[in-house]
Structure formats: C-alpha cells, structure tokens
Amino acid sequence: MLRKTSKETIAPYLRDASSYSGGNADEVLIPENAEELITALKIESRPVTLSGAGTGLTASRIPSMGIIISLEKFKEIEPVKKGEIWVGPAVTLSELQDHLKNTAWFYPPNPTETNASIGGTLATNASGSRSYKFGVTRDFVNAVDFALVDGRRVLVKRGQKISTPLRLDDGSEISFPSITYSSPNCKNTAGYYVQPDMDWLDLLIGSDGTLGVFIKICLRLISKPDEFLSGVLFFEKEKYCWDLIPEIRSDSLVFPCSLEYFDRFSLEMLREKYPNIPSKANAALFFEEDVAEAGNYDFTLGKWLTFLDKKNILLDESWFAQNEKDIETFHEFRHQIPSLVNERNSRAKREKIGTDMAVSDPHFLEMMGFYENVLSGQGIPYVIFGHIGDNHLHINLLPDSTQLKQASSLYDQLASKIIAWKGTVSAEHGIGKKKRKYFYDMVGQENINDLEKIKKTFDTQGKLGRGNIFNSF
Ligand SMILES: Cc1cc2nc3c(=O)[nH]c(=O)nc-3n(C[C@H](O)[C@H](O)[C@H](O)COP(=O)(O)OP(=O)(O)OC[C@H]3O[C@@H](n4cnc5c(N)ncnc54)[C@H](O)[C@@H]3O)c2cc1C
Incomplete structure (x- = not known):
C-alpha cells in the first residue's frame, strides 16, 4: 500500500x-x-x-x-453482461463512457463533470442534464461490494429491503433503526435517502462518504438510443423561457431527456467563448430528446418544430444539432458555465458560493420570480443556470471581497424560502461540510436525531467522513 x-x-x-x-x-x-x-x-x-x-x-x-x-487504484472495468457492468469506484465517468462507446449500451447519469469517479457519484447520488427523464445515479445501481469503516464487508444487492437486517460477511447484522424521518418529495440528495420499504442500496447511495466504502459497483445499463435530437433555444426575455417549461412538461408531443437553463448573466459570461450567441438573447434552453431508432429522427424533429412554432423563441437564431459533433459541442457549452465560474472563483481566491436547491413542480414559477426579485438590485454579480426541468437551478454568487457578508445573508434568505416551500437545499451535490447549516434548518433537530441513529448503526464511533452532513460526527 x-x-x-x-x-x-x-x-x-x-x-x-x-x-x-x-x-x-x-x-x-x-x-x-x-x-x-x-x-x-x-x-x-x-x-x-x-x-x-x-x-x-x-x-x-x-x-x-x-x-x-x-480509492484511486480501483480502476478495473469488467465486460458488460446482461445489461450490467461491474466497475471499480475510481473509474471516471468519461472512462466508462469511452468504454461503452462502441457497444449497444448506455449509462444515462451524466453530471456535466465527466472527471468525477463512479464511487464519488454514488456517494453524492450525482445527477445531470439527462436525469430529467432517466433519473439519478441511484436508479442505475444494481449492487455494491461495500465495506464499513471497521472493515466488515458486505455485498448489497437491489431488492434487499431495510425491513430485513443486513447480514455482513462476518455473520453480524445491521438493523434499520426505528425512525420517522423521510426524504422530501422533490429531487434531493440532502442527507440520507429514507423512504418506507426502500432497499439498503438506496440508503448507501447518496450517503456523502459517511456510511462506508464502495469497493466495487455494479451499474445497470440501458440500450443506447440511436440518436439524440438536440438544440439550444434562445429567448429575448428570461420569463419567456420559464413559461415554456410547464408547457413542455404537459405537452403530449415532445419528451425531452434534458432541459438546461442559462440566464442572461450566464450568456454574458459564455459570450467570451461563444461570440455567436445571438446578440438579442437574454436566456437560453438546451434541450435533448433521445430517439431509440434512427428511423424516427425526422418524425421527432417534426414534433419539436410543431411544438416550438409560434412560441416566444428566437427560433431562426437558435441552434439545432446536425450531427454527433454538434451534440458534444452543446454539452461542452453547458459544461463551460460552471467551469468558467470555478475559474473566476479560483482567480479571485474566493470560496465557491453556489446553490443546489430544488422545489417541487407547483413552486417552479414562484421560485424563478423570487430569485429574480431577490437577486436583482443587490449589486452582487451572479449567474443562474442548470436543471430547470427538475426545478433545480444553480445560483452562483460572485461577490467582491467587500460583499462576502452580504452574499452570505443573501444565500440564507434564498435557502429559508426554499425550505418554507418544503424544497431541498441540495438536489445533487450533497451536504458535505459546506451546507450543514442549511440542512439542519431544512430538517430540524428531531430529524437529525433520526439520521444520527442511521449513522451510528454503520459507524458506531463516528469515524468516517467526519464533518459531512452532521455537526456532531
Ligand atoms: C464543473 C463541474 C460541474 C458539475 N456538475 C455536476 C452535475 O451536473 N451534477 C452533479 O451531480 N454533480 C456535478 N458536479 C459535482 C461533482 O462532479 C459530483 O459531486 C461528483 O459526484 C463527485 O465525484 P468525485 O469522484 O469527484 O468525488 P469526490 O469529490 O472525491 O468525493 C465526493 C464524496 O464521495 C465520497 N467518496 C468518494 N469515493 C468513494 C467511495 N469509493 N466510497 C464511498 N464514498 C466515496 C467522498 O468521501 C466524498 O464524500 C460538478 C462539478 C464540477 C466541478
């Protein structure tokens, strides 16, 4: 070693x-x-x-x-068997995607950061643009070889319910504690996932590196769609884009797998690299629909063009992918915005101040209006982008050194409203050390006590991932 x-x-x-x-x-x-x-x-x-x-x-x-x-040495990738693949936790998403490139198989979770390790994506239950249709990492894990921090080991398979104790390789057992907490009803990765009669596997995924180690992971794959129909729509006003989202959701013609938003300030930042962004554009929406069979591509395109007709979109200036290369370019366009924000933070030697909050559908338009009202006029530069189909936007604040306190209270204000709407303070990044305060506000001490009971059943001494999720471990 x-x-x-x-x-x-x-x-x-x-x-x-x-x-x-x-x-x-x-x-x-x-x-x-x-x-x-x-x-x-x-x-x-x-x-x-x-x-x-x-x-x-x-x-x-x-x-x-x-x-x-x-876990960086755990890099093995086994051959695909019956729509499953076993990988080491250090395999990165891009390595997995490369491995599957010339096969008939597809792994849908795609956090835009493809350097992430599969182990890390399980720990955070990562999701990405295509999660809007396909679901999150949790939905694509069939089994894990897992070790507790005391070295006990167990193979955990899908279908093993928390109602039955988990039997470890040394014969000892873990029973799920009697608690009342359950996870919120929106896209969420804050704290442990808890639902009645869930699988043990569901609990381990999204546990923020606090319950044990993923040693080897069995992922579920699906048949690779022949094509992706994809485009970037531009709008003169942000509101035009927001209003389109409920229409897309309720439409019976179009079934996107990705819906990703860029506000006016995101486009301003991106113009440095993409001068071809239309000058009139103040918002953009990246969309994709998977097309199972290539023969249906034109039919799917026709449905989108019918749907988009007579909407408040700068349609003539919007971009539509002509080939696979264009689709990669659009994904890169989407990835550039968090990358540029991170670069700016590094240059300014500033800790990232980025939200990861989501609400359920009924609060979507209210949330967008609230963000606009609260953020504009504060004088703190910001961008809003992300998974608008899931009511899950990332606000990144870019304060100068004199505005740090103001930025922090602005974040508090945003979080308390989201909590009041029974949303989540983390929909895909996890709580870690940076969002504990908001998580405690979100769930309250009684629920924290419940979650601590879960933690203690796996890690009696509170040794693993100290400072993640909990103040007390
Ligand atoms: C530009 C950019 C864009 C991003 N976009 C997205 C996005 O769209 N969606 C999204 O969900 N995330 C996104 N992320 C966040 C990030 O990529 C994810 O959180 C990712 O899942 C972290 O993986 P990692 O391997 O880097 O983990 P690390 O940062 O190394 O660790 C994260 C957690 O995983 C735990 N962990 C790591 N390996 C194991 C293991 N083998 N067993 C148990 N626990 C383990 C660690 O202890 C830690 O708690 C983005 C990040 C960047 C920089």
Missing part, C-alpha cells in the same frame, strides 16, 4: 471544486486492492475520509483530521 506523508504529497487531496480551505490530514493511504483496504480499515483508529476524483462541490472529501483513504 502506498502512503503519502509529506505536506506536498497530501496537499492535492485537501482540495475539491468548492475551493474550500482548511483541510488537514496525517497521511493518505492508497490501497492497491480490496484486501489491503480491509486490513487498513480493521487496524486504523484515526478518523477516515474517503477520496474520489475531487470534483465534489461540498468539501466532503476534505478532512480536518485523521487520514485520507484514496
């Missing part, structure tokens, strides 16, 4: 995409295989934090003490 013990070699593991500072670790352990990992866990007495690819946005892989265990 490799060990990194010097300050310089540990430093890269104390970073992620949140620009969080203040991490600290005694050393980094890099096991070569599952046996080395299990041995290390069994003898380790210090707090342990697990590390994936470090693209997370909540500092959840960054410890303040103890050791880091990096």
Whole structure:
C-alpha cells in the first residue's frame, strides 16, 4: 500500500471544486486492492475520509483530521453482461463512457463533470442534464461490494429491503433503526435517502462518504438510443423561457431527456467563448430528446418544430444539432458555465458560493420570480443556470471581497424560502461540510436525531467522513 506523508504529497487531496480551505490530514493511504483496504480499515483508529476524483462541490472529501483513504487504484472495468457492468469506484465517468462507446449500451447519469469517479457519484447520488427523464445515479445501481469503516464487508444487492437486517460477511447484522424521518418529495440528495420499504442500496447511495466504502459497483445499463435530437433555444426575455417549461412538461408531443437553463448573466459570461450567441438573447434552453431508432429522427424533429412554432423563441437564431459533433459541442457549452465560474472563483481566491436547491413542480414559477426579485438590485454579480426541468437551478454568487457578508445573508434568505416551500437545499451535490447549516434548518433537530441513529448503526464511533452532513460526527 502506498502512503503519502509529506505536506506536498497530501496537499492535492485537501482540495475539491468548492475551493474550500482548511483541510488537514496525517497521511493518505492508497490501497492497491480490496484486501489491503480491509486490513487498513480493521487496524486504523484515526478518523477516515474517503477520496474520489475531487470534483465534489461540498468539501466532503476534505478532512480536518485523521487520514485520507484514496480509492484511486480501483480502476478495473469488467465486460458488460446482461445489461450490467461491474466497475471499480475510481473509474471516471468519461472512462466508462469511452468504454461503452462502441457497444449497444448506455449509462444515462451524466453530471456535466465527466472527471468525477463512479464511487464519488454514488456517494453524492450525482445527477445531470439527462436525469430529467432517466433519473439519478441511484436508479442505475444494481449492487455494491461495500465495506464499513471497521472493515466488515458486505455485498448489497437491489431488492434487499431495510425491513430485513443486513447480514455482513462476518455473520453480524445491521438493523434499520426505528425512525420517522423521510426524504422530501422533490429531487434531493440532502442527507440520507429514507423512504418506507426502500432497499439498503438506496440508503448507501447518496450517503456523502459517511456510511462506508464502495469497493466495487455494479451499474445497470440501458440500450443506447440511436440518436439524440438536440438544440439550444434562445429567448429575448428570461420569463419567456420559464413559461415554456410547464408547457413542455404537459405537452403530449415532445419528451425531452434534458432541459438546461442559462440566464442572461450566464450568456454574458459564455459570450467570451461563444461570440455567436445571438446578440438579442437574454436566456437560453438546451434541450435533448433521445430517439431509440434512427428511423424516427425526422418524425421527432417534426414534433419539436410543431411544438416550438409560434412560441416566444428566437427560433431562426437558435441552434439545432446536425450531427454527433454538434451534440458534444452543446454539452461542452453547458459544461463551460460552471467551469468558467470555478475559474473566476479560483482567480479571485474566493470560496465557491453556489446553490443546489430544488422545489417541487407547483413552486417552479414562484421560485424563478423570487430569485429574480431577490437577486436583482443587490449589486452582487451572479449567474443562474442548470436543471430547470427538475426545478433545480444553480445560483452562483460572485461577490467582491467587500460583499462576502452580504452574499452570505443573501444565500440564507434564498435557502429559508426554499425550505418554507418544503424544497431541498441540495438536489445533487450533497451536504458535505459546506451546507450543514442549511440542512439542519431544512430538517430540524428531531430529524437529525433520526439520521444520527442511521449513522451510528454503520459507524458506531463516528469515524468516517467526519464533518459531512452532521455537526456532531
Ligand atoms: C464543473 C463541474 C460541474 C458539475 N456538475 C455536476 C452535475 O451536473 N451534477 C452533479 O451531480 N454533480 C456535478 N458536479 C459535482 C461533482 O462532479 C459530483 O459531486 C461528483 O459526484 C463527485 O465525484 P468525485 O469522484 O469527484 O468525488 P469526490 O469529490 O472525491 O468525493 C465526493 C464524496 O464521495 C465520497 N467518496 C468518494 N469515493 C468513494 C467511495 N469509493 N466510497 C464511498 N464514498 C466515496 C467522498 O468521501 C466524498 O464524500 C460538478 C462539478 C464540477 C466541478
């Protein structure tokens, strides 16, 4: 097993995409295989934090003490069998996508950051543009080889319900505690996923690196669609784009898998790289619909053109993909906005101040109006972009050094409204260390007590992923 013990070699593991500072670790352990990992866990007495690819946005892989265990050597990819594939947790999304490129199989979850590791995406229950139709990471995991922080190991398969204790390889059992908490009714990855009669697997996915280690992962694949019909629609006014969303949702002609929003300030930022964005455009919507059989492409295109006709869209200036390369370009266009924001934050040496909140459908238009009212006139630069189909937008605040306090209270104001609407303070990035305060406000102390009971059944000493989700572990 490799060990990194010097300050310089540990430093890269104390970073992620949140620009969080203040991490600290005694050393980094890099096991070569599952046996080395299990041995290390069994003898380790210090707090342990697990590390994936470090693209997370909540500092959840960054410890303040103890050791880091990096799974970076767990890179194996097995051949696809019956629509399933076993992969090591360090395999990145882009490696998986490359591996599947010349096959008939498709893995739908696509957080725009394809350098993320599959282990990290399970820990955060990552989602992305195509989750609007296909669902989130949790929906595509069939089994995991899993280790508790004390080194006990278990193969957890889909269908194993929490009503039956989980039997570990040493014969011991874990019973799901008696609690009343259940997760909110919108896209959500804040705290543990809890629903009556769920599978154990559902609990482990989205547990923010606090319940155990994914050693190997069995993903469910679907048949690859022959084509994706895709475009970027431009609007003169942001409101025109917002109003189109409920229409798309209720329409019986079009069935997008992606609906991604760009506000006027996102477009302003993107114009640096894309001068061909129409000058009149103040909002954009990236959409995709999967087309199972190539022969249906023209029919699907015809439905979209009928639907889009006579809407408030700059249709002549909008972009429609002509080939696979154009689709990649549109995905890159979407990915550029968080990347540019992260670059600006790094240059300004500013911690990322980005929201990840979502509400249920009935609050969508109210939420958009509220964001506009609260944010405009504050004098703090910002962008709004993201998964508008799921009522899940990322607001990124870009304050100068004199506006940091104001930005923080602005975030508080936004979060408290979302909480009042019974939405979530994290729909895809997790709570980690950066959003605990909002999570506590969202669920309240009684529910935190329930969630702590779950944590303690897996990690009696509170050793794993300290500082993630909970104040007390
Ligand atoms: C530009 C940009 C765009 C992004 N867009 C999206 C998006 O659209 N959707 C989205 O969901 N996210 C997005 N993200 C966030 C990020 O990519 C995800 O949170 C990702 O899932 C993190 O994976 P990682 O491997 O980098 O994990 P890390 O950051 O290394 O760790 C994240 C968590 O996973 C835990 N972990 C890692 N490996 C394991 C393991 N083997 N077992 C158990 N726990 C483990 C860690 O302890 C930590 O708690 C974006 C990030 C960036 C920088």
